[in-house]
Amino acid sequence: MSSKSIAFFAAVLSLSCGGSSDSGLSGGAGGTGAADASVGGSSGSAGNGGSAGNSGSAGNSGSAGSGGAAGSAGTAGGAGTAGGAGTAGSGGGPGCSPACGTARECCGNECVNLANDPRNCGKCEQKCSDGQWCNGSGKCEKRPCAATCADKNRCCGSTCCGAGEICCDAQGPISTGPVCTKPSDSGTCPQGCAPLCQCASPDTLIATPTGQRAIADLKAGDLIYSMHRGELVSVPLLSTQRVTVTNHKVVRLTFQGGARIEMSASHPTADGRSFGDLKAGQSLDGVLLTDTRVIAYQHEATHDILPDSDSGAYFAAGVLVGSTMKAQPAVVVASAARCDAP
Numbered sequence: 001m002s003s004k005s006i007a008f009f010a011a012v013l014s015l016s017c018g019g020s021s022d023s024g025l026s027g028g029a030g031g032t033g034a035a036d037a038s039v040g041g042s043s044g045s046a047g048n049g050g051s052a053g054n055s056g057s058a059g060n061s062g063s064a065g066s067g068g069a070a071g072s073a074g075t076a077g078g079a080g081t082a083g084g085a086g087t088a089g090s091g092g093g094p095g096c097s098p099a100c101g102t103a104r105e106c107c108g109n110e111c112v113n114l115a116n117d118p119r120n121c122g123k124c125e126q127k128c129s130d131g132q133w134c135n136g137s138g139k140c141e142k143r144p145c146a147a148t149c150a151d152k153n154r155c156c157g158s159t160c161c162g163a164g165e166i167c168c169d170a171q172g173p174i175s176t177g178p179v180c181t182k183p184s185d186s187g188t189c190p191q192g193c194a195p196l197c198q199c200a201s202p203d204t205l206i207a208t209p210t211g212q213r214a215i216a217d218l219k220a221g222d223l224i225y226s227m228h229r230g231e232l233v234s235v236p237l238l239s240t241q242r243v244t245v246t247n248h249k250v251v252r253l254t255f256q257g258g259a260r261i262e263m264s265a266s267h268p269t270a271d272g273r274s275f276g277d278l279k280a281g282q283s284l285d286g287v288l289l290t291d292t293r294v295i296a297y298q299h300e301a302t303h304d305i306l307p308d309s310d311s312g313a314y315f316a317a318g319v320l321v322g323s324t325m326k327a328q329p330a331v332v333v334a335s336a337a338r339c340d341a342p
Helices: 003-017
Strands: 105-107 110-112 132-134 140-142 166-169 178-181 205-208 211-214 223-228 231-244 249-255 260-263 287-296 301-307 314-316 319-321
Touching (some): 223 314, 260 319
Antiparallel strands (some): 205 314, 249 287, 314 319
């Protein structure tokens, strides 16, 4: 080939490949995109002074990763143990509920009779020693003994106490001295009714405008006969009273004609005496007494009433008697209208 032909052919080749005199070499092809979604394809390298190469194609999105398995629930913790209750502070005891009545004292959480309780004689927690008794006046004394007992600690006045019995003052309306007694539920001497045992048996008949009625059946507001300013009148009852008793004794009076009445010895008469003062051959409200005696009480409670009158007196078994519930009663020596009361 001639030298001119070779020169022409070289010129043609330079035109087709982009000679350095006119433009740079074209950029190489863009890199293939990575399969991972996060990595794009690499950009092509810039040509030296030539036209920029084509951008590489974006890589395909990667598949989303699968979600992790949910964790299993934790085991619930066991409940905590409750704390124990705190110990009550020292100081006042729980007291007595209901409150103790007249002449009774709350010792700890129990109502007691300080006059005869050998565990609380005269004051709370003052205990009588072996061979002593609480004498009915709140004093521990050597137990009187007029009996011959195999065990001297069983001697109580004129008797020897049996198994399970204790020596007590009965605290009834009449002083009996030491007696062998079955203990109360709390293991001490029964409280008795003193000084409140001054009333009538529940079947005592009371004169009312509608006839004789048992005293236990009467209630406040009921009408009964009484003496007021020296006159026989019908008046309402202001109140009634019921007192539970144990080992109680009463005076039973028998009148001329056969009528009987049972009253506590300290119950007042309308003329200023008490039932314990009365003797056979005397009169009460003008009626002759043929017999008086102390007997064991057969009921669980005694009763009294308070009429709305200056005397507070009422007719029981046909005779006028006083009321333990009346303060400063007017004295009635004899009710002239006694026989007129039904």
